[in-house]
Amino acid sequence: MAGIRNIGILAHVDTGKTTLTEAMLYRAGAIRTLGRVDDGTTHTDTLAIERQRGITVKSAAAALTWQDTRIQLIDTPGHVDFTAEVERALWALDAVVLLVSAVEGVQAHTQLLFDAIRARKMPALLFLNKADRSTADVEAAAEGIRRELSPAAFLLPRDALEADGKAPVPPALYEALAEADDAVMERYLLDEPMDMAEALPRLREAVAAGTVYPILWGSALRGEGIEVLLTAMVGLLPPPSAPGQGLSGIVFGVEEDRQLGRAAHVRLFDGALAPRDTVDFRGAPAKVTVLRSLTEGKRQDLPALKAGEVGAVYGLPGCRVGDILGPASRLPLSMHPGDIATPLLLVQADPDVPENLPRLREALEELTAADPLLDVRWSSFTRTLQVQIMGAIQLEVLASLLQERYGLKASFGEPAVIYRETVAQEAFGFCAYTWPKPCWALLRFQLTPLPRGSGVRYECRVPPSHMLPRYQKQVEQTIPLALRQGRLGWPVTDLRVTLVDGQDHKFHTHPLDFVVATPWALHDGLTHAGSVLLEPMIEATVTLPMECGSRLMALCLASRGEAESPVTRGDVQTYRCRLPVATTLDLPIRLAALSGGRATLATRFAGYEACPLELGRTAPRRSVDPLDTSRYILAARSALDGGIFGEDW
Numbered sequence: 001m002a003g004i005r006n007i008g009i010l011a012h013v014d015t016g017k018t019t020l021t022e023a024m025l026y027r028a029g030a031i032r033t034l035g036r037v038d039d040g041t042t043h044t045d046t047l048a049i050e051r052q053r054g055i056t057v058k059s060a061a062a063a064l065t066w067q068d069t070r071i072q073l074i075d076t077p078g079h080v081d082f083t084a085e086v087e088r089a090l091w092a093l094d095a096v097v098l099l100v101s102a103v104e105g106v107q108a109h110t111q112l113l114f115d116a117i118r119a120r121k122m123p124a125l126l127f128l129n130k131a132d133r134s135t136a137d138v139e140a141a142a143e144g145i146r147r148e149l150s151p152a153a154f155l156l157p158r159d160a161l162e163a164d165g166k167a168p169v170p171p172a173l174y175e176a177l178a179e180a181d182d183a184v185m186e187r188y189l190l191d192e193p194m195d196m197a198e199a200l201p202r203l204r205e206a207v208a209a210g211t212v213y214p215i216l217w218g219s220a221l222r223g224e225g226i227e228v229l230l231t232a233m234v235g236l237l238p239p240p241s242a243p244g245q246g247l248s249g250i251v252f253g254v255e256e257d258r259q260l261g262r263a264a265h266v267r268l269f270d271g272a273l274a275p276r277d278t279v280d281f282r283g284a285p286a287k288v289t290v291l292r293s294l295t296e297g298k299r300q301d302l303p304a305l306k307a308g309e310v311g312a313v314y315g316l317p318g319c320r321v322g323d324i325l326g327p328a329s330r331l332p333l334s335m336h337p338g339d340i341a342t343p344l345l346l347v348q349a350d351p352d353v354p355e356n357l358p359r360l361r362e363a364l365e366e367l368t369a370a371d372p373l374l375d376v377r378w379s380s381f382t383r384t385l386q387v388q389i390m391g392a393i394q395l396e397v398l399a400s401l402l403q404e405r406y407g408l409k410a411s412f413g414e415p416a417v418i419y420r421e422t423v424a425q426e427a428f429g430f431c432a433y434t435w436p437k438p439c440w441a442l443l444r445f446q447l448t449p450l451p452r453g454s455g456v457r458y459e460c461r462v463p464p465s466h467m468l469p470r471y472q473k474q475v476e477q478t479i480p481l482a483l484r485q486g487r488l489g490w491p492v493t494d495l496r497v498t499l500v501d502g503q504d505h506k507f508h509t510h511p512l513d514f515v516v517a518t519p520w521a522l523h524d525g526l527t528h529a530g531s532v533l534l535e536p537m538i539e540a541t542v543t544l545p546m547e548c549g550s551r552l553m554a555l556c557l558a559s560r561g562e563a564e565s566p567v568t569r570g571d572v573q574t575y576r577c578r579l580p581v582a583t584t585l586d587l588p589i590r591l592a593a594l595s596g597g598r599a600t601l602a603t604r605f606a607g608y609e610a611c612p613l614e615l616g617r618t619a620p621r622r623s624v625d626p627l628d629t630s631r632y633i634l635a636a637r638s639a640l641d642g643g644i645f646g647e648d649w
Helices: 017-027 048-053 080-091 108-119 138-148 171-180 182-189 196-208 226-236 354-370 392-406 469-482 513-529 546-558 587-595 629-641
Strands: 004-010 060-066 069-075 095-101 124-129 153-155 213-217 248-257 261-270 278-281 284-287 290-292 310-314 345-351 377-379 384-389 410-412 420-423 427-433 441-449 456-460 495-503 531-545 567-569 572-580 600-610
Touching (some): 004 080, 004 226, 017 060, 017 095, 060 226, 080 108, 080 392, 095 108, 095 226, 108 531, 124 226, 171 196, 196 226, 213 226, 354 392, 384 392, 392 410, 420 441, 420 513, 427 513, 469 513, 531 546, 531 587, 546 587, 587 600
Parallel strands (some): 095 124, 124 213, 153 213, 456 495
Antiparallel strands (some): 290 310, 345 384, 377 384, 420 531, 427 441
16 A cells, blocks of 8 residues: 555645646656646646636546655645535545645635645645745745644755755754654653654654644746655655455546446545446445546556555446445545535526427436536426536536537526525424325424534434334435425424324325325424524635725625624735625625725635525425425325425425
């Protein structure tokens, strides 16, 4: 394993990730010519829209060899609209290089990415890019990193990894190690000398544990500091580990191949795969047909995929991002769901001609296999097709992909905010589904409000003697479906659902009666509990000239938001504002107007808050209301007979 590194390149948009990837590939001899983002000639931006716009919209893999170590790089998008791509890439990585501009310093999206890295305890190096600019200040940018990201970050001297073993440890490195290691702290306080031969093993351990963050610097565009960075990636970032407990892996990407079918981009944590191997996939046997490398432009067949490696696996039918090979309990911490990507907008998708609606639906559902957060919603009840998005640029990418890959022209409606709802108070919901016979399902739920961000929790208190376990399982599986639309039409969250009573009948209960009864009983409870509308909030970091501050405060007030006291540096001020998404869809335009185009903006999702109904909106039902009992029973039975219950519910 010592010869492998899986490393992601992460950064705020326009910080130079793709240029850095290109520079590392070139310096290591993996490519013969340097591509340029502005010219659309980089080796990892392969989509037409990436080359046209000069931004990365999907993660791309590239490989190089440095000091006899194979480094698998994953270049990730920097724009906030494609944060989901970054989150999925983290599943495949052992470590990351986080870029920070030596000119702009830490930006809001940088903070978001670092929080995700720290939460997963991922080893990381920080690289101050654009250090060649006349306005760059490496020391100031490093101080900003220590202040805003972590005090455990420190500038690593360029010769630290190449110095003679007897050379003394640089003071900044000694101090950082002392903070991470009690034994070193004791020596540090006693002012005992330490040489590099002693320090480097401790530094590797501290980096691997995610307790220190070395900062390097250079210029990706000019190729400065690239060799030092590559050496640090090999010398300080850890190789993958394999616990030896059997097959374990995760699908972190999906792509379509016209000849071979759908490919699953798999990170294998343990075990091995080879062509013709049969694996347990989604509870059924699946036969691996082909294995290929992921390197852009150099896809090669592989004889095997081993623990610690990433590759394209063919032969896993219907694979989707997030599918797991082996038990979920074997996944590392970094694989578990994160929260850095949350779609806040919903748009309706329409084909150029009505006859193409089925094809458009099929194409979008296929794209959802690669990006589950699109969460395509088709309602046969209203004949509408909707998708969730992060922002307007994502719509451009979707339209481009539909045209390029499927030959479909699609238009999208105006984005609408995705609200949520919860219950106002504790209440009970009941249903007695005993007609028209044969049927029998009695249910009683207790609904209890939970704090914001809790999600939906379920508990069952019904003994098997009252209700068979298979029916209890049906109820549990149907609850998420039933709560996709509450009484206000939005997904229901932040509540505990407790099944306190239930009853089946030895002769009259049909196998799917509890699937029909669950939404009915839940919505009865939602009606008694009352509904609270929840609106999404963003945290906006705005930097603008000092004379524009009062105008920004007025904008916040008019938008039902609030702002913290500004941080002043020179003649500019930085504000952190908390604002409703609904009132700030055009925030970039308004900021440009009030600042004469001199404001910079970065945003991040900041949770949901209660919102008066008159200031928000409800959503139309995509199916028959479960409390319109007669119509609901007929519609649900009909859907179950067709095997499609749940499409609209």
